[in-house]
Amino acid sequence: MYPEFIAIYVGLAIVIALLVTILVILLKRTSGGGQRTSxxxxxxxxxxxxxxxxxxxxxxxxxxxxxxxxxxxxxxx
Ligand SMILES: [Zn+2]
Structure with a gap:
């Protein structure tokens, strides 16, 4: 049971980290490009x-x- 939970937690952590990095990149792009377009x-x-x-x-x-x-x-x- 334990290794399966660890795998789930690791997978969740990777997905959350990816989402956070994508959000940060999107926010940087929208803040930089948004000022130019707006x-x-x-x-x-x-x-x-x-x-x-x-x-x-x-x-x-x-x-x-x-x-x-x-x-x-x-x-x-
Ligand atoms: Zn005049």
Whole structure:
């Protein structure tokens, strides 16, 4: 009886260790790759898309990207 129990315990320990290592690897991958994929898109990702918001690089005014120039200072964005 005893050797069978030992074999079962060893097998369980190996399976648990494998699961833990797989979990750790998955967590490392999701934390590293997740930050890359979940990084917010910059506001000028699609500069000519209507409704997108851009900031004037001269005065910092926030305006719609469908406008070609800043409504406050008149500089082209
Ligand atoms: Zn401006």
């Amino acid at each position: 990084t917010p898109q910059p506001t000028n990702w699609m500069p000519n898309a209507p409704g997108a918001v851009v900031f004037c690089k001269y005065c910092g005014t926030q305006f719609d990207s469908s406008q070609n120039c800043c409504p406050k200072c008149g500089n082209f964005r």
